[in-house]
Amino acid sequence: MEHRKLKNQDEDDNGGGNDKESQKDLSMTKVPTLGGTTVHWSKWKLKIIVIVALTLLTSSQGILIVWSKINGKYEYSVTTCNFMVEALKCGLSILALARMWRIEGFTKDNRLSTTLDEVIVYPIPALLYLVKNLLQYYILEHLDAPLYQILKNLNIISTGILYRIILKKKLSNIQWAALIQLCAGCSVTQLKTNSDAVFHTSVEGWVMVIVMALFSGFAGVYTEVILKKHPSRNINVQNFWLYIFGMVFSAVAIVIQDFDMVVNMRFFYGYSSITVIMILNQALSGLAVSMVMKYADNIVKVYSTSVAMLVTAVISYYLFGFHLTYGFSLGSVIVVVSVYIHAVGKQR
Amino acid sequence: MEHRKLKNQDEDDNGGGNDKESQKDLSMTKVPTLGGTTVHWSKWKLKIIVIVALTLLTSSQGILIVWSKINGKYEYSVTTCNFMVEALKCGLSILALARMWRIEGFTKDNRLSTTLDEVIVYPIPALLYLVKNLLQYYILEHLDAPLYQILKNLNIISTGILYRIILKKKLSNIQWAALIQLCAGCSVTQLKTNSDAVFHTSVEGWVMVIVMALFSGFAGVYTEVILKKHPSRNINVQNFWLYIFGMVFSAVAIVIQDFDMVVNMRFFYGYSSITVIMILNQALSGLAVSMVMKYADNIVKVYSTSVAMLVTAVISYYLFGFHLTYGFSLGSVIVVVSVYIHAVGKQR
Numbered sequence: 001m002e003h004r005k006l007k008n009q010d011e012d013d014n015g016g017g018n019d020k021e022s023q024k025d026l027s028m029t030k031v032p033t034l035g036g037t038t039v040h041w042s043k044w045k046l047k048i049i050v051i052v053a054l055t056l057l058t059s060s061q062g063i064l065i066v067w068s069k070i071n072g073k074y075e076y077s078v079t080t081c082n083f084m085v086e087a088l089k090c091g092l093s094i095l096a097l098a099r100m101w102r103i104e105g106f107t108k109d110n111r112l113s114t115t116l117d118e119v120i121v122y123p124i125p126a127l128l129y130l131v132k133n134l135l136q137y138y139i140l141e142h143l144d145a146p147l148y149q150i151l152k153n154l155n156i157i158s159t160g161i162l163y164r165i166i167l168k169k170k171l172s173n174i175q176w177a178a179l180i181q182l183c184a185g186c187s188v189t190q191l192k193t194n195s196d197a198v199f200h201t202s203v204e205g206w207v208m209v210i211v212m213a214l215f216s217g218f219a220g221v222y223t224e225v226i227l228k229k230h231p232s233r234n235i236n237v238q239n240f241w242l243y244i245f246g247m248v249f250s251a252v253a254i255v256i257q258d259f260d261m262v263v264n265m266r267f268f269y270g271y272s273s274i275t276v277i278m279i280l281n282q283a284l285s286g287l288a289v290s291m292v293m294k295y296a297d298n299i300v301k302v303y304s305t306s307v308a309m310l311v312t313a314v315i316s317y318y319l320f321g322f323h324l325t326y327g328f329s330l331g332s333v334i335v336v337v338s339v340y341i342h343a344v345g346k347q348r
Numbered sequence: 349m350e351h352r353k354l355k356n357q358d359e360d361d362n363g364g365g366n367d368k369e370s371q372k373d374l375s376m377t378k379v380p381t382l383g384g385t386t387v388h389w390s391k392w393k394l395k396i397i398v399i400v401a402l403t404l405l406t407s408s409q410g411i412l413i414v415w416s417k418i419n420g421k422y423e424y425s426v427t428t429c430n431f432m433v434e435a436l437k438c439g440l441s442i443l444a445l446a447r448m449w450r451i452e453g454f455t456k457d458n459r460l461s462t463t464l465d466e467v468i469v470y471p472i473p474a475l476l477y478l479v480k481n482l483l484q485y486y487i488l489e490h491l492d493a494p495l496y497q498i499l500k501n502l503n504i505i506s507t508g509i510l511y512r513i514i515l516k517k518k519l520s521n522i523q524w525a526a527l528i529q530l531c532a533g534c535s536v537t538q539l540k541t542n543s544d545a546v547f548h549t550s551v552e553g554w555v556m557v558i559v560m561a562l563f564s565g566f567a568g569v570y571t572e573v574i575l576k577k578h579p580s581r582n583i584n585v586q587n588f589w590l591y592i593f594g595m596v597f598s599a600v601a602i603v604i605q606d607f608d609m610v611v612n613m614r615f616f617y618g619y620s621s622i623t624v625i626m627i628l629n630q631a632l633s634g635l636a637v638s639m640v641m642k643y644a645d646n647i648v649k650v651y652s653t654s655v656a657m658l659v660t661a662v663i664s665y666y667l668f669g670f671h672l673t674y675g676f677s678l679g680s681v682i683v684v685v686s687v688y689i690h691a692v693g694k695q696r
């Protein structure tokens with residue numbers, strides 16, 4: 001479900017991975033001890049690789065989105081792109097599974113067949129993203145764009161709160177403070193234009209933004225719940241089911257938003273090679289997000305994607321002559337220091 | 349030495365107090381335990397009162413400076429004002445001492461007479477502030493004003509570094525991070541105009557800003573060194589000597605900057621009742637700063653004055669219709685959370 005990524009470079013997503021390992025939760029609060037087993041270290045290595053992959057893939061995402069536009073406009077249908085991303089992730093998950101079946105044969109954990117009881121929760125994240133994305137269009141009618149850019153960082157806070165409530169995992173007081181700083185820091189980087197403008201928006205606008213942040217955070221946290229509920233279940237099987245429903249709800253979005261365009265023209269109208277690369281990139285980062293959710297958690301994802309946002313801007317600086325504003329420079333410092341505070345400020 | 353306060357609402361200062369107690373260092377890292385003695389609690393009470401006084405006095409300072417201007421210009425000479433502030437602080441210190449002498453008689457700790465060895469260090473802070481204030485005029489010729497507003501917050505970092513080096517007091521890693529966030533947060537609150545502008549300034553400009561931040565930090569930390577070197581020495585005696593040299597160097601500043609004005613017109617030209625109230629306020633906040641330096645430390649001072657800056661803005665919002673910009677709102681969140689992180693992130 002990558003709708004809002006194309007339109008807003010938002011970072012919350014569910015995704016998938018094609019790794020063979022199925023492991024228990026490796027939350028950030030655990031540190032590898034020198035006396036730890038090699039298994040413990042290999043878990044950490046996997047986690048680091050996945051986080052770096054997510055950060056790099058997300059960083060290039062924003063740049064590909066800019067490149068994919070022609071004269072600042074999308075020539076292609078964004079909703080069909082999202083559908084293609086879901087389909088590609090689904091296909092990649094099946095490929096990874098096929099390889100595994102050939103090598104290891106079928107097991108309880110890698111077979112696709114499932115019970116209704118297990119599969120019933122899989123549509124939920126996709127449904128939440130769909131609602132969130134539709135809500136977004138209405139919000140943009142009520143809020144000015146710069147305020148919206150700032151307020152959508154509230155999903156960082158909502159993710160933290162829902163992570164605490166739903167996943168029952170604790171953050172230390174300092175980590176909560178770091179999360180607030182991260183949210184504020186990300187907003188500061190976006191203080192580009194109209195920063196003289198004052199906070200005056202309708203109560204309605206605020207309520208909708210908070211509701212959207214909750215939907216977004218809930219979708220992320222719920223994906224983590226699903227992926228961790230059956231720790232031994234192969235991630236590709238879990239991804240397959242997530243993406244099947246992702247495809248279904250992307251199709252719904254096409255009908256709602258771009259039905260006329262798709263009917264009158266062709267599904268792939270306006271696609272260029274950049275569009276194809278962008279879809280590939282988004283599918284891979286979706287898979288990385290899914291792995292981060294399974295092997296790390298939503299908080300790690302939030303920090304990774306925030307750092308990715310900074311990397312994107314630095315790359316853009318060289319590629320597109322993006323200006324490093326005071327706001328961006330100060331916000332970057334705040335984001336980076338927040339990451340440090342989060343890491344150091346573990347539960348005591 | 350209040351020169352730059354009038355011109356830039358800067359917050360670093362040495363000052364004095366008229367309290368009878370002379371106490372050992374009460375650094376922030378000590379917490380009152382439930383089993384602690386009442387002495388420990390009374391020290392804490394004193395510290396809290398002094399910090400609140402400093403924050404409130406500093407908050408009203410900025411507002412009085414705005415009020416004291418006529419059509420946005422200073423009608424009076426800023427350097428003579430600074431001289432008056434030093435003289436008033438000196439006078440108040442003598443008054444407090446006179447009262448003490450009448451009640452307690454002369455003791456080793458409250459007599460004004462001193463050794464050359466003790467007094468030789470007292471001109472140093474005043475001299476450092478003079479150099480810093482002169483440097484400031486040259487810097488403003490090399491940097492644009494918004495960039496200068498942002499970069500002068502670097503004195504928060506320089507204070508931390510010099511506090512560590514000179515006073516040998518440790519901050520935890522998290523407290524260092526909080527100090528960086530505080531510096532960035534204060535800068536963000538000032539992102540009002542030209543925030544689209546990019547960081548392009550000469551190497552020379554940067555070097556001068558860093559040198560100025562070091563002078564400013566050094567002056568503050570050195571004042572703390574002087575006040576704490578003889579913990580039992582009455583603070584009013586210490587203040588007396590600090591302010592005597594403050595008067596001397598203020599007089600030097602008058603000669604350098606406003607000699608013509610003072611000669612051609614009168615010393616008190618352009619003074620209004622607001623100017624008098626402002627001088628009184630600055631003298632009292634100077635005394636509060638001195639007490640914070642003696643009974644708490646420079647780090648506490650840096651946090652207090654940053655919070656005071658936020659309080660000033662909120663008061664200005666009601667008094668002068670100051671706009672709460674996105675930058676100010678986000679910066680305030682960052683500053684407040686930094687204070688929290690600093691308090692919680694004590695040395696473990």
